[in-house]
Amino acid sequence: MSTRRPPGLQKNYLRNLFLAILGTNELKTALAAITILIALGWLGTSLYELLVMLIAWVFLDKTFEVINIVTALLLSLLCGGAILWLLHKARRKGASLGFRIATDDAPKRARALILYLSNPNDVDSKLLDSVNGDISDASLRKRFAGSWRMPLEAIAYHKATLREIVLITSTDSATHTGSNRYAEVFEGLLNRLCNGATPRIRSAGDFVSEYADGVNFEDMEQLVGVTNAVFDALIDENMQRSDILIDVTSGTKVATAAGTVVALAEGRRFQYVSTQDYQVRTYDPTYDPE
Numbered sequence: 001m002s003t004r005r006p007p008g009l010q011k012n013y014l015r016n017l018f019l020a021i022l023g024t025n026e027l028k029t030a031l032a033a034i035t036i037l038i039a040l041g042w043l044g045t046s047l048y049e050l051l052v053m054l055i056a057w058v059f060l061d062k063t064f065e066v067i068n069i070v071t072a073l074l075l076s077l078l079c080g081g082a083i084l085w086l087l088h089k090a091r092r093k094g095a096s097l098g099f100r101i102a103t104d105d106a107p108k109r110a111r112a113l114i115l116y117l118s119n120p121n122d123v124d125s126k127l128l129d130s131v132n133g134d135i136s137d138a139s140l141r142k143r144f145a146g147s148w149r150m151p152l153e154a155i156a157y158h159k160a161t162l163r164e165i166v167l168i169t170s171t172d173s174a175t176h177t178g179s180n181r182y183a184e185v186f187e188g189l190l191n192r193l194c195n196g197a198t199p200r201i202r203s204a205g206d207f208v209s210e211y212a213d214g215v216n217f218e219d220m221e222q223l224v225g226v227t228n229a230v231f232d233a234l235i236d237e238n239m240q241r242s243d244i245l246i247d248v249t250s251g252t253k254v255a256t257a258a259g260t261v262v263a264l265a266e267g268r269r270f271q272y273v274s275t276q277d278y279q280v281r282t283y284d285p286t287y288d289p290e
Contacts, residue, residue: 100286107271107282111243112164112234113154114227116217116251116259117179117186119170121146128185135159135193141278148186150249150273155190157280159197164239165190166230168204168223170251171214180214207233217251223258231262241267245282249273260285 120128124146133140135156144152155162167187169180180203187201204226205212215222227246234244248259248270263270264285271282 102284102286104282104284105279107245107269107280108242109161110158110245110271111161112166112239112245113158113162114166114168114230114244114246114259115151115154116248116255117151117167117169117183118147118250119177119179119182120148120185124148128189131189132192134195135190140193147250148189149278150275151186151247152193153273153278154247154249154271154280155199158245159194162199164234165199165201166204166207166234167201168226168230168251168255169214170217171211173216178214178217204230217255220254220258220261223255224261227258227262228265231268242269244268246270247273249275 124144127143131140131143135141135152136159141149141152141156155165167183169183170176170178171180172178183203187198190201191198203212204215207230208226211222211226215226217223231244231246235241246259246263246268248256249272251259259270262268263283269282269284271280273280
């Protein structure tokens with residue numbers, strides 16, 4: 001069975017292979033690493049020969065040319081000094097990361113979307129019971145003027161290949177009505193707009209039972225944990241990483257940050273629906289040691 005690499009890895013396969021073997025993709029750093037390995041080999045050999053000569057000299061009364069002992073000693077000191085110098089230089093430079101994000105304005109259609117669901121505003125709420133039609137109709141989507149416009153745009157874009165939608169909703173708080181109570185309303189809306197071809201819709205609570213009533217959208221740890229759990233569960237259900245997108249458009253700014261953090265893992269992507277032109281864009285973050 002063929003394996004499809006995520007887009008960011010496909011373009012940089014040899015580069016990432018080099019990185020996996022040597023721990024870096026910088027030539028100077030790679031040469032330094034190779035030099036340390038060679039020096040370690042020479043150091044071990046030199047110390048071994050020096051130890052053998054000293055033991056034979058002390059306990060077996062064997063004599064050796066002074067030049068042999070001096071050579072082994074100098075080689076040991078030289079290799080040890082080179083290793084210490086390279087390690088000191090690397091420590092002074094410090095570990096740093098090169099960060100790149102590949103942006104795609106016409107991304108490959110996904111099979112699974114992870115969505116943070118916000119509450120509908122007053123305009124959207126008035127449409128929920130009356131709107132009918134096809135989600136592929138741009139004029140229908142334009143009727144939504146609130147936070148639900150963006151997830152509808154995302155679903156419409158991926159409709160042809162979309163098989164799974166996972167809704168991460170917010171829980172009620174003392175001062176805020178959470179979006180969890182709107183999850184069934186949103187599902188009903190999709191059922192009408194997808195005309196019988198609605199992807200399977202599940203919630204975060206279906207994957208992590210403690211979040212059956214929603215997630216605290218102000219708690220980064222909760223959001224990262226549940227998003228990561230959902231992503232891993234979809235992988236366990238034989239989804240490819242490149243087939244899953246985390247949509248960070250809706251929800252709070254904390255939810256957006258959490259979705260981006262989860263997408264930093266190798267082979268994961270996130271998407272954002274522009275609030276200006278409503279275009280779907282995906283972002284494939286990659287970071288490499290410099």
